[in-house]
Structures are given as structure tokens and as C-alpha cells.
Amino acid sequence: MAREAALCARFHKAVELIGRRWSGAVIQLLLPGPSRFAELRDAIPDISDRMLSERLRELEEEGIVSRTVVPESPVRVEYALTAKGRALEPALGAIGKWAERWAEIESPRRVRRSAS
Secondary structure (H helix, E strand, C coil): HHHHHHHHHHHHHHHHHHHHCCCHHHHHHHCCCEEEHHHHHHCCCCHHHHHEEEHHHHHHCCCCCCEEECCCCCCCEEEECHHHCCHHHHHHHHHHHHHHHCCCCCCCCCCCCCCC
8 A cells, every 4th residue: 555655656746746736837848848937938838937947947856857057258148958957758648649639629718899
């Protein structure tokens, strides 16, 4: 029973971490290779600088993302997946396949215009 509880707790932690808003998108965007902050922000619709910074910090604290300061002029900061982060690729791929088959996308709402 204790083993089941530990497994459940680990699974729950993983799902909560990856399932947080924007976390999966950040990881997915870093799979091909390192990116700069602005590249990530521009690729994720509706994310604020503050929220992206928070997600990157959380993923870095969990050892999923690494942050590298490149000493150029101007200084460049790059984010990349660690081995731990890259290990999520099969799981994210499986979620992507599931989403293609089962997840519904809301259609943009049509705006009714009154006849003038």
C-alpha cells in the first residue's frame, strides 16, 4: 500500500508540474534546441513576460530547463532542456497524439452584426 501511495504522489507531482498552464508549451518549444526568452514569448500566444519568467524559473528549479548566460555584447540568455527535460519527449508526443484524436478545439465565436 505504501508503494502505491508513493507512486501516486510522484505521478500527481509530475502531472501538476507539466500540466501547469504554459509549462507543456515551453517544454515542447525547447525540444528542438535552445531558445531565447523573446523567441519563447513570441511563440506562445497570450503569455505575459511575468508568467513566462515564472514558468521558466519553476522548470529550472525542477531540473527540467537550464539557463545559460552567453557573455556577448549584449548579453544573451538561452534556455534549453536538460536530460531530465528531454526525457519528457515521449510523454508529450503521446499527449499530442491523444489531443489530435480526442481534443476538441473551440471555433472562434462569430460576431453578429446588426443591420444598419
